Amino acid sequence: MSARSAQSLRDAQAARRRNGWLLCIAACVGVWLVRQGTETTEPPQPSRAQAFTTTESFTGAASSAPAPPHARVGEARTGGALAGAALAPSEPVRVRIPAIRVDAPVMRLGLARDGSLEVPPPGRSGSAGWYKDGAAPGADGTAVLAGHVDDARGPAVFYALGALKKGGRIEVARADRRTAVFTVDAVEVYPNDAFPDRRVYGPAGRPELRVITCGGGFSEKSGYRGNVVVFAHLTGTA
Amino acid sequence: MRTARLLTGSALAAALLGLGGAPAYANDFGGAGLEVWPSSAAPDTTVTVNTSACGHDGHATGDARAVGDGEFPLTASTRKDVLAGQFTVPHTVKPGTFELTVTCDNGKSARGDLTIAGGGEHSGWDRGDRHDPGKHEPGGHDEPRGHVKTGLGGATTTSNRTEIAAGAAVLAVTAVTGGLLLRRRARGPQDRG
Numbered sequence: 211m212s213a214r215s216a217q218s219l220r221d222a223q224a225a226r227r228r229n230g231w232l233l234c235i236a237a238c239v240g241v242w243l244v245r246q247g248t249e250t251t252e253p254p255q256p257s258r259a260q261a262f263t264t265t266e267s268f269t270g271a272a273s274s275a276p277a278p279p280h281a282r283v284g285e286a287r288t289g290g291a292l293a294g295a296a297l298a299p300s301e302p303v304r305v306r307i308p309a310i311r312v313d314a315p316v317m318r319l320g321l322a323r324d325g326s327l328e329v330p331p332p333g334r335s336g337s338a339g340w341y342k343d344g345a346a347p348g349a350d351g352t353a354v355l356a357g358h359v360d361d362a363r364g365p366a367v368f369y370a371l372g373a374l375k376k377g378g379r380i381e382v383a384r385a386d387r388r389t390a391v392f393t394v395d396a397v398e399v400y401p402n403d404a405f406p407d408r409r410v411y412g413p414a415g416r417p418e419l420r421v422i423t424c425g426g427g428f429s430e431k432s433g434y435r436g437n438v439v440v441f442a443h444l445t446g447t448a
Numbered sequence: 449m450r451t452a453r454l455l456t457g458s459a460l461a462a463a464l465l466g467l468g469g470a471p472a473y474a475n476d477f478g479g480a481g482l483e484v485w486p487s488s489a490a491p492d493t494t495v496t497v498n499t500s501a502c503g504h505d506g507h508a509t510g511d512a513r514a515v516g517d518g519e520f521p522l523t524a525s526t527r528k529d530v531l532a533g534q535f536t537v538p539h540t541v542k543p544g545t546f547e548l549t550v551t552c553d554n555g556k557s558a559r560g561d562l563t564i565a566g567g568g569e570h571s572g573w574d575r576g577d578r579h580d581p582g583k584h585e586p587g588g589h590d591e592p593r594g595h596v597k598t599g600l601g602g603a604t605t606t607s608n609r610t611e612i613a614a615g616a617a618v619l620a621v622t623a624v625t626g627g628l629l630l631r632r633r634a635r636g637p638q639d640r641g
Contacts, residue, residue: 229629236622243615247608253599322488323563324545327592332483332498341592356596360603362483362500362530369603402595411591424599430501430606433481434599 252428253359254373256397256438294444296417297348300386305338305355305421309378310370316382318342319356327356327422335366338421345417347382348390348444352414355382359423359434368423372397372438380419380442392419392442399426401436410439417444481600482550482560490565491539497560498525498532500602502552506531514546515562522550537564561597 302316319328319339330337338357345351358366378394400406410420419442426436483498495512499522502508508522512535522533533550541564549559 226629226633233622233626233629236618236625240615240618240622243611243618245615247611247613247615249605250607251603251605253603321590321592323543323565324488325590325593327596328488329596329598332485344591354592356598359599360601362481362498362600362602365603366599368598400595405595407591407593411593422596422598424596428599428601428604428606430601433597433601437595437598 253365253369253371253425255399255425255427256372256374260374260376260397262396262398262441294391294417294446296350296444297346297384297388297390297447298386299346299349300384300388301342302340302347302353302355302382302384302390304383306381306383307371307374307378307421308381309375310373312338312367312370314338314357314367316340316355327354329356330358332361335361338367344411345414346384347392347419348384348388348417348447350415350417352411352418352420353382354411354420354422356422359425359438368421368438371421371423371440372399372425374440378442380421380440381448382419389448390417390419390444391446391448392417393445395441395443398439398441399436400439401426402434405437414443418442419444482548482558483600484548484560484562487561487597488563488565489537491537491541494534494536495562496532496534497522497548497550498530499550499558500530500600501550501556501558502531502554503556504529506552506554508533508550508552510535511549511551514548515564516541537562 301318304314305316306313314337316338317330317334317340319330319341320343321341322328327341328339330339335358338355340347341354341356345353347353347355357368357371359368359371360366374394374397376394376396380392380394382390382392384390400410410422419440421440421442423438424434424436425438426434428434481499481501485496485498486493489495497510499508502522506524508531510520510522510533512518512520516538517535520533520535522531524530525532531550531552543564545561545563547559548562549557551557
């Protein structure tokens with residue numbers, strides 16, 4: 211066998227190895243594309259364990275049921291952390307939720323003409339909003355914060371809100387340089403067409419907080435089917 | 449000859465990979481909603497709508513006939529995957545909530561709501577049956593009603609047929625090329641013979 215043909219045999223072997231690798235890579239790419247194509251992802255949603263327990267729970271259909279807040283006040287006295295002493299009203303400027311790495315500025319929100327809560331405008335989906343005509347966080351009553359779960363481009367300020375757990379900590383820094391510290395009582399998901407207004411926005415006899423964003427599943431046609439609502443009450447101040 | 453055929457094979461695989469890459473990007477950021485700003489407008493104001501439902505480099509037509517305006521074009525905004533368009537709310541429009549739709553050239557569509565304000569402070573609130581004075585906070589202000597509209601779906605991904613098809617094609621090409629190579633290898637000595 212001449213040196214020349216030995217050389218060509220080595221070349222052929224090298225080419226075969228290279229082809230093997232190329233095929234292997236192509237197969238991996240194909241599998242990856244198919245997997246990627248079949249995958250669906252959505253923001254995290256709370257488990258049932260994070261909802262109010264059945265004795266406290268009121269479904270959306272029963273939103274007119276009398277006085278759910280009292281049940282929670284009772285619970286706070288007997289069981290969970292004691293409600294903190296209320297602060298005087300002062301505007302919130304920042305909200306921090308360490309468990310889901312939220313540290314965002316707070317802007318004011320009013321009501322849209324259909325009576326629903328406004329949301330931060332496009333381009334400010336990294337901000338949370340506070341219902342300016344409701345209670346101030348830390349003051350007696352129900353303070354309401356809302357923010358986007360995502361915008362047209364990707365995740366927004368409250369993307370991970372549904373991953374928050376009972377007992378979680380929410381801090382709201384206020385214009386008076388006090389910080390109201392809230393503890394999460396429950397994380398609920400309500401469908402858009404059965405939203406329990408009174409339960410979410412209704413008055414409370416102690417400083418409470420609601421943090422709201424979109425959730426409950428997404429469809430290309432109708433968008434998000436519901437809202438994730440975090441219920442919390444004041445447990446401390448700083 | 450053999451090298452040429454192999455090159456063709458790898459080029460094809462690479463082309464398919466490129467083909468698959470583009471929709472993946474569009475999909476990652478592609479919501480299907482329609483951003484309407486402001487979502488609540490008075491007559492004679494200019495309303496801007498944004499959507500990423502049309503994907504890359506698309507064009508779309510908006511339909512504002514529900515509020516008494518006509519159709520309006522949506523064109524690429526500062527971001528390639530987001531289309532934007534504007535129209536003006538006619539001063540003849542009555543208060544209420546109206547649906548805006550956008551139809552992309554590729555056949556996809558998106559929709560959103562625009563609420564038109566009335567003249568007086570509360571004149572737009574014609575759903576008095578749901579208005580319960582007992583619901584007021586101590587401050588005497590109204591409570592919000594209903595859910596919040598805080599998501600457009602940009603953080604979601606739904607299954608993508610283009611990617612599945614591209615992946616299947618890559619796998620098919622791989623299998624065929626592999627089969628051919630194995631056959632040639634089996635016949636190898638005769639070829640060189």
